Amino acid sequence: AATIWYENDGDLSVLNGKKVAILGYGSQGHAHALNLRDSGVDVVVGLRPSSKSVEYAKEQGLEVKPIEEAVAEADVVMILLPDQHQARVYKEQVEPNLKPGAALAFAHGFNIHYGYIKPSEDHPVFMVAPKGPGHIVRREYAAGRGVPVVVAVEQDPRGDAWAITLAYAKALGALRAGAIKTTFKEETETDLFGEQDVLMGGVNHLVECGFEVLTEAGYQPEIAYFEVCHELKMLVDLMNEGGLNKARWSCSDTAQYGDFTSTVVDESTKDRMRHQLKRIQDGSFAKEFMDDQAAGAPKFKELQEKFSHEKIEEVGPKLRAMFSWNNGPAADADEAESF
Ligand code: NDP
Numbered sequence: 001a002a003t004i005w006y007e008n009d010g011d012l013s014v015l016n017g018k019k020v021a022i023l024g025y026g027s028q029g030h031a032h033a034l035n036l037r038d039s040g041v042d043v044v045v046g047l048r049p050s051s052k053s054v055e056y057a058k059e060q061g062l063e064v065k066p067i068e069e070a071v072a073e074a075d076v077v078m079i080l081l082p083d084q085h086q087a088r089v090y091k092e093q094v095e096p097n098l099k100p101g102a103a104l105a106f107a108h109g110f111n112i113h114y115g116y117i118k119p120s121e122d123h124p125v126f127m128v129a130p131k132g133p134g135h136i137v138r139r140e141y142a143a144g145r146g147v148p149v150v151v152a153v154e155q156d157p158r159g160d161a162w163a164i165t166l167a168y169a170k171a172l173g174a175l176r177a178g179a180i181k182t183t184f185k186e187e188t189e190t191d192l193f194g195e196q197d198v199l200m201g202g203v204n205h206l207v208e209c210g211f212e213v214l215t216e217a218g219y220q221p222e223i224a225y226f227e228v229c230h231e232l233k234m235l236v237d238l239m240n241e242g243g244l245n246k247a248r249w250s251c252s253d254t255a256q257y258g259d260f261t262s263t264v265v266d267e268s269t270k271d272r273m274r275h276q277l278k279r280i281q282d283g284s285f286a287k288e289f290m291d292d293q294a295a296g297a298p299k300f301k302e303l304q305e306k307f308s309h310e311k312i313e314e315v316g317p318k319l320r321a322m323f324s325w326n327n328g329p330a331a332d333a334d335e336a337e338s339f
């Protein structure tokens with residue numbers, strides 16, 4: 001069974017007298033910086049001087065410094081930059097300024113697992129990866145709750161890496177929910193698999209295919225949108241509360257029978273998933289993504305452009321506006337600004 005840690009397993013005093021640098025102030029960065037600060041941790045945010053977030057973070061009462069300076073005074077450095085930019089920032093701004101023995105932390109195992117970042121042996125290396133978007137990590141903390149995390153230690157030169165990891169997870173509010181022990185390898189490979197084969201690549205393409213099949217058969221796009229996209233949320237909410245069983249339980253017998261007998265997803269789907277998993281395990285997906293990024297991301301940009309014009313997006317905005325809960329102010333100003 002998985003090892004799971006809770007509130008009493010973390011000791012915040014491990015971080016007493018220590019400085020934690022949070023690099024980046026995006027989705028995860030703002031949540032980690034604010035949650036740790038509110039838990040009493042001494043936090044400095046590291047940003048490039050040109051960042052539009054410098055003033056924003058200062059307004060929230062945080063100390064902000066250029067990345068090099070924040071790193072130079074930190075005992076723990078949490079890297080919360082986009083995965084594809086971490087290696088260069090690490091080489092140029094982090095590594096040359098790291099204090100001897102300072103701990104390095106990540107919220108995703110990608111760069112360590114695939115070897116894009118190779119810290120020297122004297123640095124503890126750990127991961128606290130929230131299983132939720134950064135804005136929810138902040139929102140839940142502020143509400144007195146927490147988002148679960150997975151935690152891992154890759155290097156433990158002094159024997160204190162786990163204590164630091166659990167103290168960090170506690171300060172983030174995550175131990176209120178729970179921290180599951182994993183490894184950098186397991187977190188990286190399963191995270192990539194989940195997003196590309198089920199949560200995004202699976203579901204998003206399924207929705208698009210369903211929409212196209214219905215509209216190509218002459219059904220109204222508005223009706224198609226409701227049937228293959230909008231209702232998904234309500235089923236996912238039930239799934240979240242009580243798993244597949246609860247989602248099925250709430251649906252009609254007709255729907256359940258159609259679900260049980262559907263042939264859309266079958267063994268051949270699993271074969272294609274296994275193929276995708278192999279490309280994750282052997283590093284070829286990571287290499288393809290990182291090589292494209294290094295070349296200025298031509299393929300990534302082309303795909304972003306192409307997918308933003310999917311047919312379903314033509315009716316989506318109009319229909320979403322029919323729901324009162326989509327019309328109010330966005331849940332927080334930060335989301336409204338960046339979405
Ligand atoms: P974001 O894209 O939200 O981070 C943006 C931040 O990085 C900004 O502060 C930006 O500053 C800074 N930044 C971007 N490029 C550079 C650069 N070249 N040099 C210096 N600073 C830069 O990242 P996320 O929060 O989404 O992801 C951070 C980490 O967390 C990743 O490892 C990700 O896998 C992981 N993670 C993310 C989750 C999420 O909810 N998004 C969930 C779980 C894990 P500027 O204003 O200067 O551009």
Ligand code: MG
Pocket residue numbers: 191192194195
């Ligand atoms: Mg994930």
Ligand code: MG
Pocket residue numbers: 108191192195
């Ligand atoms: Mg991911």
